[in-house]
Amino acid sequence: MQYLLLIHQGDTPTPDKPDEWARLSEDEQKAVYGDYQAVNQTPGVTPGLWLESPEMATTVRVQDGRTLTTDGPFVAVKEALGGYLVFEADNLDAAIELASRIPAARLGGAIEVRPIKQG
């Protein structure tokens, strides 16, 4: 099975927001980097590309043939996608375990585990 793990940062402090990021101790900051590295090096993981923060997004719609753009993500900034990775695993339990090791899951965000269609 292949799973797409969607990382939603929620209230997670990230280096994109230096004020919030500074609230983590140096050890905690190191742990975040270390944990992401360990997740990305887990067998079966294809790391996703680095995304700019959701505030940098532009959302596009077409109405009556006209292209409309709005500043920001499709969902609320807090609910927006922060990153992703692809995981090839035997079953959902393995994907849930990997998701629980992603720092955002414990720091105020959440991981959505989406099966990728087979066949």
Next chain:
Amino acid sequence: MLDDVFREEWGRVLAGLIGSLGDFDLAEEAAQEAFAIAAERWPRDGTPANPRAWLMTTARNRAIDRIRRERTLAEKTRLLDVPEAVADDLDETVIRDERLELVFTCCHPALELDAQVALTLRTLGGLTTDEIARAFLVPEPTMAKRLVRAKRKIKAAGIPFRVPPAHLLPDRLAAVLAVVYLIFNEGYGGRGDLAAEAIRLGRALAELMPDEPEVHGLLALMLVNDARREARFSDGTVVLLRDQDRSRWDLDQIAEGRRALDRALALGGRGPYVLQAAIAGLHSEEPQDWPQLAALYGELARLTGSPVVELNQAAAMAEAGEVEQALGLVERIELDHYHYLHATRAELLRRLDRVDESRAAYDRALELVSSDAERRFLERRLTELTQGSEER
């Protein structure tokens, strides 16, 4: 008689089929066909020597026929790996009991709780969709949709058909037990067939996981509580334990519950179900051992952090004669909107002859109470309190 065999065998046959076919829908359809053929043939030709093997073989052969007809499906099932062995009659010894794998799949936390319950009743319990819908008071199409969606998710999301590995087992077992207890409580509220079904599931789990104390604890809890069912209602209203007609208790079932509890305790069990079963067991003894009950409620409160359990602990302490200490505990519990807290506090104050404070607590309880029966009870206590103080 045939119904009994069917109820006994459905879960095992279906579990075995899902295990070998790797597909819930295919397994369920094949099992249904096999049971239908049995219902037609067995009364006429006699029940086969090994009904389970017969059902399993027939169902698997049906499944293979179906796969041959729908070749694209075949590519997606594990059956391709075991092509010909299925033509022979299955020997009972080679039929692995895979009900445990099935129950852990049905109670996977990635499924909604309602779906876990429905799926467990459908697959292990062998209830029809319509029966489950009626038991939970939802329309049949709603329940059918819930089951279809759950089965689709198991397949699409890759929920494994297995007993979880050791590091996941405690959490996952708790989820399974919660589903069974939820089914029991649905039934305990009046629909006895569901309570009986939950006990059946509990017995099966105790057989499949003989070394897990909480499994025996849950079975014991259900058996003891269910044994008092007949005495629990009178003219449609709930009868409190202390007022129940004990001649209407099922003493054999209480004894069976005690044996299950003994087994759990012998395994070193001290989990929430074991403690609740021990409490239920003590409540069915006469006279009740209040100091021991207070200690058990205290242990359960520490384990669950439940203020309602603490309130029960205080009531047991008071019955054990520790009225002052009980009042101290009640006054530390943060449940200001719970009328039982104030009713309990009022009763304790009354016993300590603090009449004015007791009256105020009864007034507060009366402000919060919603059931008429409870209101009448509190009003009567308040009147008695006033009369009692006037006599002095």
